[in-house]
Amino acid sequence: MSEHPTPHALPHPWTEDPEFVELYDVENQGLWDFDFYRDLILGSGGRRVLDIGCGTGVLATALARDGLHVTGVDPAGAMISTARRRVQEAGVGQRVELIQGTAAQAEPSAFDAAIMMGHVAQYFLSRTAWDQALAEAYRALEPGGFLAFESRNPHGLDHDAWDEDSTKDTQAHPDGGTFTSWLEVVSIEHDDADGPLITARGHNVLPDGRHITADEPLRYRPLRVLRESLDKAGFTVEQTWGDWDRSPVEVDSPELIILARKPA
Numbered sequence: 159m160s161e162h163p164t165p166h167a168l169p170h171p172w173t174e175d176p177e178f179v180e181l182y183d184v185e186n187q188g189l190w191d192f193d194f195y196r197d198l199i200l201g202s203g204g205r206r207v208l209d210i211g212c213g214t215g216v217l218a219t220a221l222a223r224d225g226l227h228v229t230g231v232d233p234a235g236a237m238i239s240t241a242r243r244r245v246q247e248a249g250v251g252q253r254v255e256l257i258q259g260t261a262a263q264a265e266p267s268a269f270d271a272a273i274m275m276g277h278v279a280q281y282f283l284s285r286t287a288w289d290q291a292l293a294e295a296y297r298a299l300e301p302g303g304f305l306a307f308e309s310r311n312p313h314g315l316d317h318d319a320w321d322e323d324s325t326k327d328t329q330a331h332p333d334g335g336t337f338t339s340w341l342e343v344v345s346i347e348h349d350d351a352d353g354p355l356i357t358a359r360g361h362n363v364l365p366d367g368r369h370i371t372a373d374e375p376l377r378y379r380p381l382r383v384l385r386e387s388l389d390k391a392g393f394t395v396e397q398t399w400g401d402w403d404r405s406p407v408e409v410d411s412p413e414l415i416i417l418a419r420k421p422a
């Protein structure tokens with residue numbers, strides 16, 4: 159039994175809700191994935207980066223501070239406005255362009271690196287949408303440029319993958335007090351061709367006691383499907399890793415992290 163009042167579900171995706179995005183921003187400040195992609199991009203000597211699904215702009219701002227030019231694209235208005243604020247506050251506006259939209263709006267053949275951090279790849283639910291996202295990334299890259307992204311490994315995915323006990327966390331709310339958040343898996347639709355589609359429910363109990371929830375569908379593509387779709391889009395898969403410590407992909411690795419290149 160939950161000790162919380164009846165939850166209030168959002169009528170729209172959480173990425174469009176300023177209150178949810180504010181909490182997301184607290185919870186997603188420079189984690190392992192951030193260090194991984196930042197090191198990868200700085201190590202590659204890339205100068206112009208396309209951040210696809212840039213969210214609240216944490217990585218875009220850091221890369222701009224590192225001296226790189228970044229274009230961040232994201233269709234969610236609440237995400238892009240937080241990113242705009244972050245970029246302005248950091249004083250790196252001259253090196254960051256933010257577009258409310260998709261990679262289709264990015265300049266063609268202009269970037270030496272494109273990234274999708276934060277499991278953005280799993281937001282493309284249909285195979286058509288995913289193939290289109292890869293085609294847009296390919297078009298934006300210069301010949302020889304690379305695309306890097308991760309997707310959670312579908313191996314072992316079940317209703318216990320996320321639950322209140324294993325994901326519950328209480329943190330300081332930016333406006334004072336604390337908030338408590340957790341995740342649960344509410345449904346899993348199996349799909350042998352493209353990988354399972356799960357619906358995750360995010361819960362947040364706010365400092366004023368309100369309990370808000372948002373459901374989010376996510377596609378879990380297996381490595382085989384990711385490789386096939388990259389190949390179809392014209393990329394060469396150069397490297398794969400199974401976790402942020404750069405360990406190789408094993409059957410039960412938590413992540414499928416991929417570096418793919420547009421041929422020179």
Ligand SMILES: C[S@@+](CC[C@H](N)C(=O)[O-])C[C@H]1O[C@@H](n2cnc3c(N)ncnc32)[C@H](O)[C@@H]1O
Nearest residue numbers: 173210211212213232234237260275276278281
């Ligand atoms: C979990 S957030 C990750 C945000 C950010 N990359 C990070 O690591 O914090 C996923 C993001 O993907 C964005 N997204 C969804 N569909 C997209 C699309 N077609 N093109 C670009 N971004 C998209 C969402 O709006 C959301 O901001």
